[in-house]
Amino acid sequence: MAEAEEASLNIRSADLLFTPIPERIARLRDLAYNLWWTWHPEAQDLYRHIDADLWEEDYHNPVDFLRDVRQRKLEEAAANPEYLAEYDRVMAAFDRYMAAEDTWYRRTFGNANDVTIAYFSAEFGLHESLPIYSGGLGVLAGDHVKEASDLGLPFVAVGFIYPQGYFRQRLDQSGWQEAIYSKLNFADIAATQALTADGREVVVEVDLPGRTIYAKVYRIQVGRVSLFLMDTDIHPNSPQDRELSARLYGGDQEMRIAQEIVLGIGGVRALRQLGIHPTVWHMNEGHSAFLVLELVREKVAQGMPFDEAWREVRAQSVFTTHTPVPAGNDAFPLHLMEKYFNHFWPHLGLTREQFFDLALQQQSWGATFAMTVLALKGSHAHNGVSKLHGHVARGMWHWLYPNVPQDEVPITSVTNGIHSSTWLAPAMRRLYDEALGPDWEEDLDNVALWARVRDIPDERLWEVRQALKGELVAIARERVRQRHLRLGSPPQVWPVLEPEIFTIGFARRFATYKRATLLFREPERLKALLNRSDRPVQIIFAGKAHPADDPGKLFIQQVYQMSQQPGFLGRILFLEEYDMALARALVQGVDVWLNTPRRPYEASGTSGQKAALNGVVNVSVLDGWWPEAYNGANGWAIGEAREYSSQDEQDWNDAQHLYRILEQEVIPTYYDRGSDGIPHRWLAISKESIATIAPVFSTRRMVKEYVTRLYLPVAEMQA
Structure with missing residues (x-):
């Protein structure tokens, strides 16, 4: 089933939840389920002009809006010639965008049609109506995805849907911050079930100590790019495991390691079920670095020796580090790694010590398994996010390359930019x-x-x-x-x-x-x-x-x-x-x-x-x-x-x-x-x-740099 048909099927299945929409403007539903509207104010105006007060009340969320709007308002819009003219202009622009063959990527790299880039991030900041981001890292990821769509990259993204999102902030009388969490109703957002080629729901399984955890996969369409988000709040998970993906950056270290196992290992398995086989794996910060282990495990299971599997996976992988603050680099104590991975390293053909050596870092409190170290060792291309940060990162991680002068540590930089149309x-x-x-x-x-x-x-x-x-x-x-x-x-x-x-x-x-x-x-x-x-x-x-x-x-x-x-x-x-x-x-x-x-x-x-x-x-x-x-x-x-x-x-x-x-x-x-x-x-x-x-x-310059300096050189290593 084609992606467009799958999305259409999912949207039609929810039609009964919406206020009946006149046929003349019925494609307002299609538009609501593609976040293209988030960077096209004229598309947002199609909803705002129907009922401006409700648009604000529903916090600029067209899916929610179409459920709450009164039918009379829709009928008035469908009878308004000025509204219809604008509706036709917006839908024509949307259709041209989605059907465009003459994208930057195709014009520039027409012969690179066998490339697929998978972008993993713990958060995505796409719009205020989808609160699954905390700040700069997530907003950067959201802007990266939007620009990948604009440039026509062969690109998919993977993350968590976080049913409770990031917290809402309230200040009490003294100015002390209080964190308020509320359940995200999936029926109110532009998410649909991800389906396999034969129309089956995508549910991945990941082993944790003493149990198997299940994660259901949802799709959010961001222009031409599909974003796949996992949710563990499903049957038959235990109440504790249902909470695993509930909140962004919530819980203790045990919850954090379990989240990152599901993100990295579960994310790879989700793409496999969807029939997507990336040639480039991009880890946006170290949260998803366990994907390296899953990719190696796949190859070892096919009979490849570990060292060869590691080299092949490394040659496919890109890693972006985002923080020079030590606390921003996740590192887990070895006893916790042993608890969560003692069943895993035998599948790699490694001993306990060999496994720990993949990401060993000595901290002031003892030895740890560091996600940034795993990501650096397990990828071919690495970058900081500004020239100064690249310099700082080469100093921070120089100890991993003891025989290399600090200025030659293989961490380059691609300076962040913004998705101009969004902002x-x-x-x-x-x-x-x-x-x-x-x-x-x-x-x-x-x-x-x-x-x-x-x-x-x-x-x-x-x-x-x-x-x-x-x-x-x-x-x-x-x-x-x-x-x-x-x-x-x-x-x-x-x-x-x-x-x-x-x-x-x-x-x-x-x-x-x-x-x-x-x-x-x-x-x-x-x-x-x-x-x-x-x-x-x-x-x-x-x-x-x-x-x-x-x-x-x-x-x-x-x-x-x-x-x-x-x-x-x-x-x-x-x-x-x-x-x-x-x-x-x-x-x-x-x-x-x-x-x-x-x-x-x-x-x-x-x-x-x-x-x-x-x-x-x-x-x-x-x-x-x-x-x-x-x-x-x-x-x-x-x-x-x-x-x-x-x-x-x-x-x-x-x-x-x-x-x-x-x-x-x-x-x-x-x-x-x-x-x-x-x-x-x-x-x-x-x-x-x-x-x-x-x-x-701008992300226009930034994503082009990622393509020419990181993605395609990595893809060409596998040609």
């Missing part, structure tokens, strides 16, 4: 249509094309930027209103935020190394900066801390409590529940994107790239992607590109420099207005930021 504000897209031509998105990694941005009239860019800030202010006010209603307390300051004031955005995961509280190092100096009558400033904070990260949660509480103090009240705001919807509003609506990680712990970061695409100016530490982008004219750099003798010295120096450039450069430039009331110098920086960052720090 670009519709108003900015219309502006780029005017400046770059209607087909600019087909050539969006063309640096020369983006030079035309510098010719955009200042008044046009300023008009759009101010409108986007107004939209952000409206969203922020509504979120604050909802929080106070929940807590039963009136807002202390209203209205929240003012659209005319210079606005700084700081939003990311609240890990301590990201230094969210750096701005508060000198509170009185910050108060003076925020409250100047001639050039006031407001700052919006947002972000989640991992549920087990109490220091990160303490940072959130500190920011919140400072925001309630005189001098900060009304000038600093913390918005709870940072997700992709709020992220879009922030990167599109603030004036400056602030990034203050402790160098060199930020592997890449991409939120500043999203901001730059929308004309927001970056003020950032020279860490992650920013050293590659900063040219002295497209934003500001905080501190110096050097190492410090102590973290306190580093924090003090960076804070002093941040205060100075805000006081003397950033804020005065914003408020330096011409006779027309427009900040021309500021807009010159904004345009330079767009022109230099948008074409380079």
Whole structure:
């Protein structure tokens, strides 16, 4: 059965759950089950224009929307000539996209038709209506999948569906983060059962200590790419095992190792049942590295000696490491590995010691089986996610290559980018249509094309930027209103935020190394900066801390409590529940994107790239992607590109420099207005930021690099 027919069968089986849709607009169902709509605002408008209030209430989820919408609303849309004309345009664009033969991949590598790339990740950030992501890693994975679709790659992706997703964030009266979990109803999302060629459901089996665990596989269609997600909340699993895939990054080490066994080993078995036989296996971070062991086991079972099987599997595999923070690299104690794999290593033809040697790493607490080590040893191509991170990773893992100079450690870098269509504000897209031509998105990694941005009239860019800030202010006010209603307390300051004031955005995961509280190092100096009558400033904070990260949660509480103090009240705001919807509003609506990680712990970061695409100016530490982008004219750099003798010295120096450039450069430039009331110098920086960052720090460039530098060289090794 063809993939399109399978998806159609699954969708039709759910038809009775939907409000009856007039035949003239019946394909709204098909569109809802392909996440192509997530990066095409005109497709989302087909639902919004039927019932805007319900679209917001259902949190921009078309599957849920089609279940809840009143039939009268659908009939009105089907009788509206303007709506039908737009419906026909969108569906024609969708059909052209899905049927396109002239993709970048086919034009460039027409003879590489026997290649299939399998991309494994523990999380995928595709849209706020599918909360199976926690932050940057997942959003990067989601953007990677979307770009693979746009470029026409032969590509599938594998992960978990997480019925309870990642947690929803609520702050109590004191500002302490509370984690709220709710069950994800599969009938409400764009997931269908994955089926084999003969129409049978795909359920994989994986052995854990004393029992077999079962995982059912679902399919989510992302443009031309199929994403397969596993779920263990099925019969006949025990209650404990049903919880195994319930939450992203939940539970203790036993749950973590069991999750990663199902992801890596179960993920390979899922693809086998589906009749998919990848030539390239891409591990996005070490969570899925057990797939290497399963691939070797398959070959050994066919009679191949272990060493030869290991070499063949290694030659098929690509590994991307995403973190220079040691705690971000999973490593399991040997006693736990023995418990979970004592039945497995005999199938590899290995002894216990030989098996442990595959990924042995000495930690301060003892010997461990390290997933990053397994992934590095078990893959041919390895990369960090920025040039600086590649350098740091070569230092971190130099011990694995003792006879190689550190600079020659075989870990390259492919700097992260963003899926431009997902993160670009519709108003900015219309502006780029005017400046770059209607087909600019087909050539969006063309640096020369983006030079035309510098010719955009200042008044046009300023008009759009101010409108986007107004939209952000409206969203922020509504979120604050909802929080106070929940807590039963009136807002202390209203209205929240003012659209005319210079606005700084700081939003990311609240890990301590990201230094969210750096701005508060000198509170009185910050108060003076925020409250100047001639050039006031407001700052919006947002972000989640991992549920087990109490220091990160303490940072959130500190920011919140400072925001309630005189001098900060009304000038600093913390918005709870940072997700992709709020992220879009922030990167599109603030004036400056602030990034203050402790160098060199930020592997890449991409939120500043999203901001730059929308004309927001970056003020950032020279860490992650920013050293590659900063040219002295497209934003500001905080501190110096050097190492410090102590973290306190580093924090003090960076804070002093941040205060100075805000006081003397950033804020005065914003408020330096011409006779027309427009900040021309500021807009010159904004345009330079767009022109230099948008074409380079995109997934268009990034995925092309993966194809040409990693995927195809690995595929050619097997030719």
